[in-house]
Amino acid sequence: xxxxxxxxxxxxxxxxxxxxxxxxxxxxxxxxxxxxxxxxxxxxxxxxxxxxxxxxxxxxxxxxxxxxxxxxxxxxxxxxxxxxxxxxxxxxxxxxxxxxxxxxxxxxxxxxxxxxxxxxxxxxxxxxxxxxxxxxxxxxxxxxxxxxxxxxxxxxxxxxxxxxxxxxxxxxxxxxxxxxxxxxxxxxxxxxxxxxxxxxxxxxxxxxxxxxxxxxxxxxxxxxxxxxxxxxxxxxxxxxxxxxxxxxxxxxxxxxxxxxxxxxxxxxxxxxxxxxxxxxxxxxxxxxxxxxxxxxxxxxxxxxxxxxxxxxxxxxxxxxxxxxxxxxxxxxxxxxxxxxxxxxxxxxxxxxxxxxxxxxxxxxxxxxxxxxxxxxxxxxxxxxxxxxxxxxxxxxxxxxxxxxxxxxxxxxxxxxxxxxxxxxxxxxxxxxxxxxxxxxxxxxxxxxxxxxxxxxxxxxxxxxxxxxxxxxxxxxxxxxxxxxxxxxxxxxxxxxxxxxxxxxxxxxxxxxxxxxxxxxxxxxxxxxxxxxxxxxxxxxxxxxxxxxxxxxxxxxxxx
Amino acid sequence: xxxxxxxxxxxxxxxxxxxxxxxxxxxxxxxxxxxxxxxxxxxxxxxxxxxxxxxxxxxxxxxxxxxxxxxxxxxxxxxxxxxxxxxxxxxxxxxxxxxxxxxxxxxxxxxxxxxxxxxxxxxxxxxxxxxxxxxxxxxxxxxxxxxxxxxxxxxxxxxxxxxxxxxxxxxxxxxxxxxxxxxxxxxxxxxxxxxxxxxxxxxxxxxxxxxxxxxxxxxxxxxxxxxxxxxxxxxxxxxxxxxxxxxxxxxxxxxxxxxxxxxxxxxxxxxxxxxxxxxxxxxxxxxxxxxxxxxxxxxxxxxxxxxxxxxxxxxxxxxxxxxxxxxxxxxxxxxxxxxxxxxxxxxxxxxxxxxxxxxxxxxxxxxxxxxxxxxxxxxxxxxxxxxxxxxxxxxxxxxxxxxxxxxxxxxxxxxxxxxxxxxxxxxxxx
Numbered sequence: 011x012x013x014x015x016x017x018x019x020x021x022x023x024x025x026x027x028x029x030x031x032x033x034x035x036x037x038x039x040x041x042x043x044x045x046x047x048x049x050x051x052x053x054x055x056x057x058x059x060x061x062x063x064x065x066x067x068x069x070x071x072x073x074x075x076x077x078x079x080x081x082x083x084x085x086x087x088x089x090x091x092x093x094x095x096x097x098x099x100x101x102x103x104x105x106x107x108x109x110x111x112x113x114x115x116x117x118x119x120x121x122x123x124x125x126x127x128x129x130x131x132x133x134x135x136x137x138x139x140x141x142x143x144x145x146x147x148x149x150x151x152x153x154x155x156x157x158x159x160x161x162x163x164x165x166x167x168x169x170x171x172x173x174x175x176x177x178x179x180x181x182x183x184x185x186x187x188x189x190x191x192x193x194x195x196x197x198x199x200x201x202x203x204x205x206x207x208x209x210x211x212x213x214x215x216x217x218x219x220x221x222x223x224x225x226x227x228x229x230x231x232x233x234x235x236x237x238x239x240x241x242x243x244x245x246x247x248x249x250x251x252x253x254x255x256x257x258x259x260x261x262x263x264x265x266x267x268x269x270x271x272x273x274x275x276x277x278x279x280x281x282x283x284x285x286x287x288x289x290x291x292x293x294x295x296x297x298x299x300x301x302x303x304x305x306x307x308x309x310x311x312x313x314x315x316x317x318x319x320x321x322x323x324x325x326x327x328x329x330x331x332x333x334x335x336x337x338x339x340x341x342x343x344x345x346x347x348x349x350x351x352x353x354x355x356x357x358x359x360x361x362x363x364x365x366x367x368x369x370x371x372x373x374x375x376x377x378x379x380x381x382x383x384x385x386x387x388x389x390x391x392x393x394x395x396x397x398x399x400x401x402x403x404x405x406x407x408x409x410x411x412x413x414x415x416x417x418x419x420x421x422x423x424x425x426x427x428x429x430x431x432x433x434x435x436x437x438x439x440x441x442x443x444x445x446x447x448x449x450x451x452x453x454x455x456x457x458x459x460x461x462x463x464x465x466x467x468x469x470x471x472x473x474x475x476x477x478x479x480x481x482x483x484x485x486x487x488x489x490x491x492x493x494x495x496x497x498x499x500x501x502x503x504x505x506x507x508x509x510x511x512x513x514x515x516x517x518x519x520x521x522x523x524x525x526x527x528x529x530x531x532x533x534x535x536x537x538x539x540x541x542x543x544x545x546x547x548x549x550x551x552x553x554x555x556x557x558x559x560x561x562x563x564x565x566x567x568x569x
Numbered sequence: 570x571x572x573x574x575x576x577x578x579x580x581x582x583x584x585x586x587x588x589x590x591x592x593x594x595x596x597x598x599x600x601x602x603x604x605x606x607x608x609x610x611x612x613x614x615x616x617x618x619x620x621x622x623x624x625x626x627x628x629x630x631x632x633x634x635x636x637x638x639x640x641x642x643x644x645x646x647x648x649x650x651x652x653x654x655x656x657x658x659x660x661x662x663x664x665x666x667x668x669x670x671x672x673x674x675x676x677x678x679x680x681x682x683x684x685x686x687x688x689x690x691x692x693x694x695x696x697x698x699x700x701x702x703x704x705x706x707x708x709x710x711x712x713x714x715x716x717x718x719x720x721x722x723x724x725x726x727x728x729x730x731x732x733x734x735x736x737x738x739x740x741x742x743x744x745x746x747x748x749x750x751x752x753x754x755x756x757x758x759x760x761x762x763x764x765x766x767x768x769x770x771x772x773x774x775x776x777x778x779x780x781x782x783x784x785x786x787x788x789x790x791x792x793x794x795x796x797x798x799x800x801x802x803x804x805x806x807x808x809x810x811x812x813x814x815x816x817x818x819x820x821x822x823x824x825x826x827x828x829x830x831x832x833x834x835x836x837x838x839x840x841x842x843x844x845x846x847x848x849x850x851x852x853x854x855x856x857x858x859x860x861x862x863x864x865x866x867x868x869x870x871x872x873x874x875x876x877x878x879x880x881x882x883x884x885x886x887x888x889x890x891x892x893x894x895x896x897x898x899x900x901x902x903x904x905x906x907x908x909x910x911x912x913x914x915x916x917x918x919x920x921x922x923x924x925x926x927x928x929x930x931x932x933x934x935x936x937x938x939x940x941x942x943x944x945x946x947x948x949x950x951x952x953x954x955x956x957x958x959x960x961x962x963x964x965x966x967x968x969x970x971x972x973x974x975x976x977x978x979x980x981x982x983x984x985x986x987x988x989x990x991x992x993x994x995x996x997x998x999x
Contacts, residue, residue, distance in 0.1 A: 080792075146708060149691040212692060214702065221704075231981060233704070360981055404792030421793045460763075477748040478800060480728070483807035484764035493768040531787045541780055554773070558781035563800040564788045 043246045044363055046230070046308040048335040050374045056382025058389075064376065064397040068416055071369045080405040080418035082398060085110045087569070088118060090527040091419075092395055094568050095349055096125040098134035098428040100435045103523035122395045126388050135387075136163040137427045138348070138469060142226065145468035146218075147209045151189065155205055155278060158187045162202025173341055173385035174330040177227050180206035181326040182319070186265055186279035208262055208278045215262055216288060220254040225470075227329050229340030229361035230307065243364070251290035252305035256325040258288030259318035282318035332385075336361070338377035342390065346376070348469070349394050351420030351568065352413060356472045368413055404569050421567045422473035426465035429566055430458060436524050436560065437495040437503060457491050486561050496556050498549035504556055508549060514542055521552065525559040618720045618853050621898045622933065622969045625844045625855050626713065627883060629905035630694065631862030632926075634919050636909070637664045637872035639927040640681045640944055647911035647948045650869055658938055666876035669884030670929075675938040676887050676896065677931045678997055682942025682951045685907060685923040685958050690863070693906035693923065698741040700962040700988050707745065707979050712965065713854035714743035714750035715987055719971045721750075721853045726809045727818060728753035731847055733840040734858040745979045752856070758839040761819050765811050778808055818850035819843065832885040835878030841886040848890070848899055857882075862905055865918040887931045900933025900968045904961075911948040925951055928961060933968035934998060941996050959991025967993045 072079060083091065089109045093101050101109075114120065125131055140160050147153055166176050185201035187208055210218035221233035234240045235250035261283050264275035289299030304321055305311040312324045330337050343361060347353025354373040355361045367373060380390050394400050405418035414420055424432065434440065441457040464485055467476045486492065498504035503524065511517035518538055522530045530538060538555055545551035559565060641664040642648030653662035656671035661679075663671050670677070687693040687702065696702050699709035710718075717729030730743070732752040743750040755762055767774050782801055789797035810816060817823055821839055824846070832838040840857035847855050859879050864871045883903055890896040908926025909919035925944045931937055942954035966973035966988060973991075976984035 146704075149703075151691070212689060214704075217704070234981075234983065357981070406790055406792050406794075418792065421796045423796075474795075475747075478803040479748040479751060480803065480807045480810060481751075481753065481764070483804050484762075484811065487804070487807065488764040488766060488768055488811065490768060534784055534787055537783055538780075550773075554777045554780055557777050558784055561777075561781050561804070562785055562788070563793060563797045564785065566800070567793060567796055569788075569791075569793065 041244060043249060044244045046228070046306075046334075046336055046363060048333060050339070050370065051335045051378055054374045054378045056378045058383055059376065059379045059393045061396070062398075064372065064393065065399055067372045067375060068369065068397075068399045071372065072415055072417060075415055077415045077417045079399075079416075080402045083401050083403050085117075086528045087403060088401060089121065091568060092118075092122060093125065094424065094428060094432075096122070096134065096391065096395065097128055097130035098137065098425065098431055099130050100432040101527045102435070103520065103527075106523060106527055118401070119396055122392060126391065132164055132167045134428070135167045136160055138425065139163055141425065141466070141469050143206065143209065143222075145470060146222075149211065152209050152211065152278075155187050155189055155208060157195065158198045158202040159205035159209075160202070161197035161199045162205075165199055167387075170386065170388050173380075173387055174332065174337070175385075176203075177330040177337070178326040179203045181223060181227075181329065182322045183207060184280050186277045188277045190276055204280055207260070207280055211262060211278070216254050216257045216260070219257045219260075220250065223325075223329060224253065224307070225359045227340060228307075228334075228336040229343060229355075229359050230336060230363075231360045232307070243362075248290065248302070249305070249307065251288065251302040252311075253307060255288040255302040255304045256306075256312070256321045258302070258304070259284050259286060259321060261286075284317045332381050334381075335374070335377065338381040338385070339373055341385075342377040342380055343373060344470075345390060346373075346394065349391075349400060349419075350416055351422040351473055352416070357470060358472075359470045368415065419568070420473060421569050423467070423476050423478075424566055424568060425469065426462040426467070429465055430461050432565065433461075433492070433560070437492070440491050440495060457489070461485060483561075487557075492560075496553055496560070498553055504549070504552050508552060514539055517552065518542070518555070521556055521559065525556065526562075526564055618722060618851060620720060620970045622720055622900070623848045623853050623855075623898065624713075624716055624900045624902065624933070624965070624969055625841075625848065625857065625886065627841070627879075627886075627901065627903045628697075628856055628858045629862045629879070629903070630858050630860040631690070631864070631905065632693070632907045632909060632921055633862040633875075633905040634864060634868060634872055634909040635681070635925065635927040635944070636911070636919070636948060637869065638667065638876065639663055639679050639929055640948065641665075642911075642946070642948050645947060647913070649913050658940075661940055664872075664876070666873055667880045669880050670887075673884050673887045673931075676891060677929055677937050678935050679940045680928045680930070680942055680956050680961075680994070680997075681925075681940060681944055682954045682956055683904075683908075683926050683928050683958075683961065684951050684955045685926075688907060688921040688923045690906060690921075695741050696958060697904065697906045699744070700959060707983075707985065709741065709985070710744035710746040710750065710977075711741040711752065712962065713752055713856055714746045715977070716854040716969060716971065717743075717750045718746055718977070719975075719987075720969065725851060726806070726813050727815050727847070727850060727852055728810075729852065730854045730856075731755060731844075731852055732856045732858070733758050733843055734836060734860070735856075745985075746977065755819065755843070758836060758843040758857075759821060761816075765816065765819070767811060771812060774808075774812070778804065815850050818846050818852070821846070828889075831889070833878050833881035835882065837878050838882035838885070841882035842889075845886060845889055845893075845895075848895060849893070864909065865914070865920060866916040868909070868913065868918045883929075890932060896932040897934065898932075900935065900965065901931040902965065903929040925949070928956075930964075930968075930997065935968055936997060936999055939996070941994060954996075956994055957991055959988055960994055961991075962988040963991045964994045964997055967998065 069079070086106055089101050089106055093099050109117065109121065140156060140163065143159065144153060144156055180203045183201070183204040183206060185204050187198055187201055187204055188195055207219055217233070217236055224230045224232045232240065232245050232250050232253065235245040235247050237247070239246050259282055260280060262278060262280050265277040265279050266273050267276045269276065287301045290302050292298040303311060303314045306325065306328045308328070310328060312321060316324065328334065340359070340361060343353045343355055344358045347356065347358045354369060355365060355367045361367070383389050399416050402418045404421060464479070464482050495502055496504070498508055507517050507520050511520055515535070518535060519529050522528060541555065542548065542551040636642055636648055637651050641651055641653040641662060643651065643653045652665045654665050654668060654671055656663055656674040658674045661674060685693070687696055692703055698711045700712065701709040713730040713732070721729035729750055730752045733755045735754055742752060753762065769777070785797050821829065821843060824842060829839065829842060832842040837857065837859045844855040844857050859875065861871070861875055887896065887901060890899050890901070907921055907923035910922040914920060925948065942956060943952040944950065945952045963973045971987065973986070973988035975987050977987065979985040
């Protein structure tokens with residue numbers, strides 16, 4: 011609300027000056043400008059997390075808040091959740107029954123380890139981070155260029171590259187990424203990280219580089235301060251432009267070659283231009299501006315005489331430094347939110363400074379151990395997944411707008427890729443594979459791309475802001491290709507189930523296991539059997555049932 | 570409440586509906602059902618929108634040449650071989666190829682002095698759809714989404730915003746306004762919307778929906794109540810759309826051949842006709858795209874090919890809307906993302922030129938039969954009355970009775986004006 015007050019004061023500045031003793035100004039300007047500090051880590055150990063440590067801290071906080079945690083998940087519930095979370099895959103009936111039958115008391119930890127080493131883990135997290143970075147990129151060509159970034163991400167997750175090294179490489183990246191319309195483009199793994207910067211073009215790219223670096227790596231939203239002092243967080247306009255000046259000697263441009271005797275852009279390249287400086291535009295005359303010197307959000311500055319390489323290296327070291335609370339906390343908050351459905355701070359990429367955080371002690375300790383453990387991504391996921399906090403059931407009767415204090419997970423939607431993979435797991439492959447690297451429009455009309463395009467969302471949004479749409483519903487309800495696969499014919503799933511399981515209880519259980527990776531509840535079995543018995547034709551009834559389960563909320567939700 | 574009765578009475582909005590809206594919509598729907606669907610829909614098209622207003626955007630993707638459309642410069646070097654034709658307005662000429670539009674000029678206002686700085690396609694297309702330049706921080710909503718939000722009624726079963734002809738679905742979208750106002754994309758106007766046709770009988774379809782909802786009770790009770798409710802609302806709205814009698818708004822085969830011919834059988838022409846049908850059925854904002862205007866080579870031949878169907882569709886739309894008494898309440902905008910260079914390049918093409926270009930407007934209270942602003946004799950500069958993109962958007966808002974300074978809440982609770990800066994071009998409404 012302060013925003014409105016500030017605007018009103020400015021709007022009535024002339025009237026106001028006769029009434030007020032002092033010239034009107036933002037309230038916030040009386041305070042010193044904000045600066046990032048590591049106060050949250052004061053006295054917090056950076057040692058590795060002990061087994062049960064997360065649970066003990068969370069339990070203590072829950073006790074203070076008088077919140078009782080939900081019971082632990084059953085094996086059936088756990089395997090679906092952990093597979094969807096770590097690998098983006100729906101378990102098959104055999105996975106579920108084998109896991110349930112396993113007598114090993116350590117089987118959950120073993121499953122977690124196995125999933126972390128799988129190929130699907132690499133693909134799933136590549137896709138997750140692709141979605142994070144591409145969410146605000148609007149240009150088709152730039153979106154297409156992300157194929158290089160994806161190849162790079164894949165290699166990083168395969169190697170379990172530490173998060174600080176990944177971030178530093180993205181910020182300091184150089185080189186060019188090829189784009190040849192109409193021709194196959196091979197992904198450039200080596201330079202792929204440059205897409206973090208090459209995703210933005212034009213004179214304003216510097217603002218996107220600044221805003222994205224701050225938002226994704228630090229959980230700090232400073233971009234409002236590009237044009238004016240930040241109305242809520244207090245960031246000054248100068249602070250944004252001082253941060254931007256770390257990118258002030260960098261530019262991106264198309265690489266032009268003659269193709270068939272016509273000049274054509276064949277790649278996008280990053281280049282240093284060490285003769286220029288970033289200027290903060292004059293508010294009244296944008297053609298004029300003030301040269302800004304590089305200064306980080308914690309107040310540290312970098313000499314003006316530094317060149318592009320030195321500046322971006324300095325920025326990378328400050329952003330991804332092992333002593334920077336914000337860098338570790340932004341990652342932990344994001345991943346925790348992804349796994350639990352709710353983060354310590356929502357939206358996950360707007361953490362502060364000075365914002366309310368749920369269980370700040372837990373966030374501080376988990377992020378400190380993440381930094382102390384060389385930003386080991388798998389290590390962090392392992393700690394979270396093995397905690398009882400992660401392994402709790404949904405709890406009935408929660409209202410949607412409250413924070414659950416991690417007493418139970420918050421049901422959230424599956425990512426587009428995960429939902430597509432789930433559908434394919436149930437129904438089998440649909441349509442020809444989508445050609446990679448053939449240009450922005452290749453395979454555009456394939457069911458797979460249409461499906462993913464329709465279900466795509468920005469993973470940085472809070473789960474309760476991610477909405478379903480009518481075209482999504484229409485696709486799952488009516489798409490002819492999907493509908494053909496639902497039919498109990500030929501080699502389709504239903505035809506196989508119905509011939510293998512003549513008894514309806516067995517067939518029904520199998521349909522549930524395939525789609526929702528669980529057995530039906532007694533009530534569901536009763537309802538479904540009644541429906542089947544009422545129907546004229548057995549196969550029709552099962553088609554309706556499979557349709558209903560694939561279109562259900564549960565099929566599209568992590569629980 | 571059983572599912573069947575909901576299907577009958579709920580006239581719902583496009584997207585997620587809150588529980589409160591849902592209950593209210595049941596009441597509103599009940600009232601309409603006593604009138605009968607046909608009457609309720611066709612006789613009260615205007616009442617299906619706030620203030621009765623709607624908007625059709627004809628977007629010339631690629632950047633149309635002003636010299637070969639609405640600002641010809643015959644007999645000059647920059648004008649090239651393009652001839653000019655006279656129009657219903659004495660003293661005002663259009664480029665050849667725009668004969669049908671020339672006849673409708675008494676209802677059309679031309680602005681020949683639009684000026685902007687952005688010369689890259691994606692950024693300019695984005696700007697001319699949202700009023701804002703792209704930003705890494707905020708996904709601005711397309712104007713169609715804004716208009717849908719401002720003018721669409723809650724309880725409406727077709728989408729608020731329909732986009733025709735954008736086969737790649739690469740629109741600016743509804744940005745931070747959310748899915749409820751997202752464009753409903755129709756690739757080919759001659760076909761019904763994707764996945765809108767039932768693959769089983771309507772009875773069986775409704776049984777399936779009923780079974781789905783019935784089986785979800787346990788999951789809702791287990792802790793996913795809100796998710797299940799939201800999901801079922803979206804499904805109910807989708808079901809309402811595909812089983813609605815209004816769906817026939819998308820069916821061009823319901824039009825007489827003579828009418829279809831009047832618009833021209835091109836994809837764009839039929840898109841214009843579909844836009845008119847959708848306006849009649851209460852849709853708030855329709856965008857129909859014409860693509861291929863990026864004439865770096867063979868500008869003169871290619872614009873001829875592009876102009877013929879576009880001229881026909883645009884002129885038919887304006888005259889048809891007028892004949893049906895809909896023009897006064899429907900703003901029609903013809904524009905692209907920028908203009909093209911006065912100089913003809915080595916490949917007889919014209920390159921990107923945002924400094925001077927033309928926009929044509931009709932309906933929605935716009936005073937037709939006038940030309941606002943002028944380009945210089947050689948077409949390289951504004952001679953009089955510069956109009957910025959923000960001025961244009963303010964004027965669109967004015968025509969649609971929307972306050973351009975109204976703030977929507979963007980990411981992080983930040984208020985964002987519908988249009989930032991600019992002024993209404995008052996001459997348009999004089």
